[in-house]
Amino acid sequence: MQFGIFSVSDITRDPVSGATPSEAERIEAIVQIARKTEEVGLDVFAIGEHHNPPFFSSSPTTLLSHIAALTERLIVTTSTTLITTNDPVRIAEEYAMLQHLSKGRMDLMLGRGNTAPVYPWFGQDIRKGLPLALDNYNLLHRLWREDVVDWEGQFRTPLQGFTSTPRPLDDVPPFVWHGSIRTPEIAEQAAFYGNGFFANHIFWPTSHSLRLIEFYRQRFEHYGHGTKKQAVVGLGGHAYIAKRSQDAYKEFRPYFDEAPVYGHGPSLEDFSTMTPLSVGSPQEVIEKTLTFHDAFGDYQRQLFLIDHAGLPLKTVLNQLDLLGEEVVPVLRKELESRRDPESAAAPTHAGLVEAKYGDRPARQPRPNANRGDNVTGASPYQDSDVEAEYPSLG
Amino acid sequence: MSETNDKFKLVIVSGGTSDPSSTRMLADRIAGRTADLADQRGENVAVSVIDLRELATEIATALVSQLMGPKMTKAIELLGEADGVVASAPVYKAAPSGLFSSFFHVLDNDLLIAKPVVLAATAGTARHALVVDEQMRSLFAYLRALTVPTSVFAAGEDWSDNDLGRRIDRAAVEVLLLMESGFADKVRSESWKSYQHEYGSAGGTELDIDLGSDLMRLATGGSADPR
Numbered sequence: 001m002q003f004g005i006f007s008v009s010d011i012t013r014d015p016v017s018g019a020t021p022s023e024a025e026r027i028e029a030i031v032q033i034a035r036k037t038e039e040v041g042l043d044v045f046a047i048g049e050h051h052n053p054p055f056f057s058s059s060p061t062t063l064l065s066h067i068a069a070l071t072e073r074l075i076v077t078t079s080t081t082l083i084t085t086n087d088p089v090r091i092a093e094e095y096a097m098l099q100h101l102s103k104g105r106m107d108l109m110l111g112r113g114n115t116a117p118v119y120p121w122f123g124q125d126i127r128k129g130l131p132l133a134l135d136n137y138n139l140l141h142r143l144w145r146e147d148v149v150d151w152e153g154q155f156r157t158p159l160q161g162f163t164s165t166p167r168p169l170d171d172v173p174p175f176v177w178h179g180s181i182r183t184p185e186i187a188e189q190a191a192f193y194g195n196g197f198f199a200n201h202i203f204w205p206t207s208h209s210l211r212l213i214e215f216y217r218q219r220f221e222h223y224g225h226g227t228k229k230q231a232v233v234g235l236g237g238h239a240y241i242a243k244r245s246q247d248a249y250k251e252f253r254p255y256f257d258e259a260p261v262y263g264h265g266p267s268l269e270d271f272s273t274m275t276p277l278s279v280g281s282p283q284e285v286i287e288k289t290l291t292f293h294d295a296f297g298d299y300q301r302q303l304f305l306i307d308h309a310g311l312p313l314k315t316v317l318n319q320l321d322l323l324g325e326e327v328v329p330v331l332r333k334e335l336e337s338r339r340d341p342e343s344a345a346a347p348t349h350a351g352l353v354e355a356k357y358g359d360r361p362a363r364q365p366r367p368n369a370n371r372g373d374n375v376t377g378a379s380p381y382q383d384s385d386v387e388a389e390y391p392s393l394g
Numbered sequence: 395m396s397e398t399n400d401k402f403k404l405v406i407v408s409g410g411t412s413d414p415s416s417t418r419m420l421a422d423r424i425a426g427r428t429a430d431l432a433d434q435r436g437e438n439v440a441v442s443v444i445d446l447r448e449l450a451t452e453i454a455t456a457l458v459s460q461l462m463g464p465k466m467t468k469a470i471e472l473l474g475e476a477d478g479v480v481a482s483a484p485v486y487k488a489a490p491s492g493l494f495s496s497f498f499h500v501l502d503n504d505l506l507i508a509k510p511v512v513l514a515a516t517a518g519t520a521r522h523a524l525v526v527d528e529q530m531r532s533l534f535a536y537l538r539a540l541t542v543p544t545s546v547f548a549a550g551e552d553w554s555d556n557d558l559g560r561r562i563d564r565a566a567v568e569v570l571l572l573m574e575s576g577f578a579d580k581v582r583s584e585s586w587k588s589y590q591h592e593y594g595s596a597g598g599t600e601l602d603i604d605l606g607s608d609l610m611r612l613a614t615g616g617s618a619d620p621r
Contacts, residue, residue: 134612141615184593184603189613203461211594211601265459274461 001335002346003328004044005037005320006079006236006303009057012310015258020310023056027063029313030056034067036317038074040324043346046079046109046303051118061094068102075348076102079198079236079303080111080179084129085122087156088136092143092164099169104349107175109198109234110137112183128155134189137178141193144173147365147384163380170362175347177234177301180212187212191219196232196347201276202305203262206295209235213296230344234301235292238277241322245280251315252279259309282326289331298343302331401438402573404428405476407469409446409483409494410516417516418445420548420562421482424512427566428478437574444469446493453493456500469497470505470597477573478510479539485517485525490533498533502595506539508581510572512565513545520549538589540577542568 007030013020021029034045045067047057057063064076076098081091091108098106112133113119119126135153142149143164151159168174177196180186181204190197197216199209213233220231240256242248249268256268256279272279278288289302304323307316345351353362365381406425410417421443429439446453452463462470473479481498483490511534515526526545534541544565552558572578591600604610 130609131612134609138612138615182593185607185609185613188603188605188610192614203459208594208598215603262459262461265455266461266463270455270463271461274463 001299001332001339002043002075002301003323003331004042004046004075004301004303005033005306005323006046006048007033007057007307008048008079008305009050009055010260010308011054011056012260012308014310014312015254017312027056029316030063030307031067031070032313033307033316033320034074034076035070036320038071040320042320042324042328043073044075044077044301044303046077048079049082049113050115051085051121052115061098064106065098065101068098068105071105074105076106077177078108080109080113082113082118083110083136083140084112084132085118085124086136088140089143089156089159089162089164091136092140093166095174096144096164096166096168099174099349100166104169104172104353106349107177107347109177109179111179112186124155130183130185131155134185137176137189137193140176141173144168147381167365167381169349170353170357171365172349172352172356172362175349175352177232181209182212184212184215187216188219191216191225191231192223194220194223194225196234196300198234198301199236201236201292202238203275205274206276206292210295226344227342229298229340229342232344232347233296233299234303235296235299236276236303236305237289237292238275238305239285239319239323239327240279240306241282241285241319241327243281243322245284248279248281248284255309255311263309282322282330285327286330286334289327290334293335293338298335298339300344300346401440402432402477402570403472403475404439404441404478404480404569404573405472406441406443406480406482407446407473407494407497408443409491409497411447411484411491411493413447415484416548416553417482417484417514418443420514420516420546421480423562424480424482424514424546424565424569427562428480428570431566431570435570437570439570439573442472444472446497449497450493453496453500457496460500462500466500470501473501473505474597474599476509477578478512478569479506480512480514480569481530481534482514482516483530485515485522488522488525490515490525490530495533498537501537502592502597502600503537504589504591504596504600506534506537507586507589507596508578509539510569510578511539511541512569513541514547514565515545516548518550520551522549523547540572542572544568 011021011026037045047060049060051058060078068076095108112129116126132155135155139151147163149159149162177198178186178190179198181200201209217228217231221228240248240252253268257263271277278285306319367380404425406421408418408421425441432439449465452466455461483494513526513530526547531541542565546561546565548558
């Protein structure tokens with residue numbers, strides 16, 4: 001079981017102090033938050049992708065490779081990478097590069113994005129959002145598994161003889177989570193490929209997330225990747241912790257009341273009752289998080305949202321201390337004791353390498369010599385089975 | 395149908411805000427008349443009421459956060475099980491009240507498909523009379539509900555005019571006959587899939603997943619037909 005945090009990357013005015021951080025301050029702060037995530041013993045740091053203010057995270061792999069360089073154990077990932085408006089070829093290249101630089105301490109979560117103008121800004125049509133996401137992933141999946149890809153889909157320019165470089169680390173593709181809150185097709189795609197499925201699990205009641213996760217588990221088994229229990233499930237969560245419950249409510253309320261998305265709507269008390277939001281003492285947050293396990297069974301990754309709505313850096317770092325010292329150690333112990341030995345382990349690069357190679361050494365692709373035209377032809381790697389066919393004018 | 399004890403479930407949605415409210419009174423008269431008529435025909439009508447005044451903060455919350463509170467959840471459950479609906483709004487500024495419209499804006503698009511609905515409205519002046527047919531009827535057309543031919547509008551002077559009673563009688567006959575016909579149930583059992591749905595819509599009851607669709611083929615590595 002992996003625990004971590006996920007950030008939307010919003011730059012929001014602190015409603016208590018009235019101050020809005022600059023982009024420079026917030027970007028510096030997120031690096032500190034990520035380093036602290038490792039320092040307090042958590043496993044995962046995830047960042048979103050946005051292409052409009054007030055968000056800063058337009059280039060997640062740049063940020064994540066920097067964080068990976070500053071940490072030793074932390075897994076860096078996304079929440080989410082836009083599989084609709086990014087060219088899947090660029091996703092294949094950028095995240096493979098991140099995988100090499102982080103020595104495999106990374107994965108990624110794919111999502112569609114819900115900011116309508118982002119689609120036209122990147123030359124796409126939001127009405128085609130779902131087929132675009134599905135089609136793009138079909139290509140991404142192949143780019144990381146086949147040295148040379150010929151491709152023709154509905155949306156992207158066709159590819160002939162394309163090799164995505166660098167090849168994944170140890171020739172093992174990064175682990176992929178498909179994130180969705182209400183789209184059965186996304187859950188089906190995750191199940192078909194045997195990938196992970198992540199439910200945002202923030203604004204919606206647990207019963208809502210449960211439907212799609214159950215469907216994903218059934219389909220995972222249907223496609224022969226293992227039993228329902230062996231499907232790989234991740235959940236979001238949303239927490240504000242203080243030593244005493246009443247302080248947690250008092251401190252969090254001004255941020256909650258003015259938060260983007262849900263602010264000025266439901267009361268903090270209603271939202272805590274009706275959604276997965278946990279506000280309270282460490283014990284209360286532990287108890288609420290254990291109800292997720294009651295509902296969903298064994299799952300592999302729990303991410304908390306703790307740095308949004310203008311919460312100042314000092315508060316966020318304090319939240320991490322409380323998570324790392326008082327909440328997560330108890331959750332690890334409790335969930336381990338409830339764990340069915342049949343359920344899947346949390347995905348890591350080492351686990352994927354072992355699953356692919358066992359005791360054998362991993363493949364290390366070495367390119368053939370450049371023939372002088374900067375195109376390597378049909379057999380780009382020395383150990384490739386494919387015979388090279390060079391075009392000739394004769 | 396004469397000997398049946400099965401009750402038709404008729405749900406009033408009232409946007410009236412005062413107590414007593416003429417908007418609620420108008421809806422009560424329509425529902426009461428429908429129940430009387432059913433009684434004369436050996437049938438039963440069970441009437442329940444959703445007073446939107448009590449849901450006001452939950453409706454506002456749902457509009458800004460999509461979060462359905464316990465009263466909204468109960469209202470959606472009632473409408474999902476309804477055989478017929480009486481929707482009654484006060485007219486403010488030449489439009490049905492924002493509270494009334496907002497309630498229907500946050501409902502799933504497929505919750506009321508084919509269900510018979512009596513449209514009713516009250517106003518301070520007869521100049522608002524066409525609000526029912528020109529604004530409310532289009533809202534319910536969007537929801538694919540079956541509005542009955544007679545709409546019931548009451549300005550101040552109508553409360554002393556017997557014609558209002560006659561219009562109420564007419565609307566009551568219309569909604570009762572439509573409930574008796576079982577039209578909504580038949581449309582839903584024979585043609586439900588031909589309407590657009592989202593996963594989890596119809597108040598959380600629409601959970602069918604079509605594994606043979608183009609998109610599902612695309613999800614599993616195949617290709618969808620180009621459009």
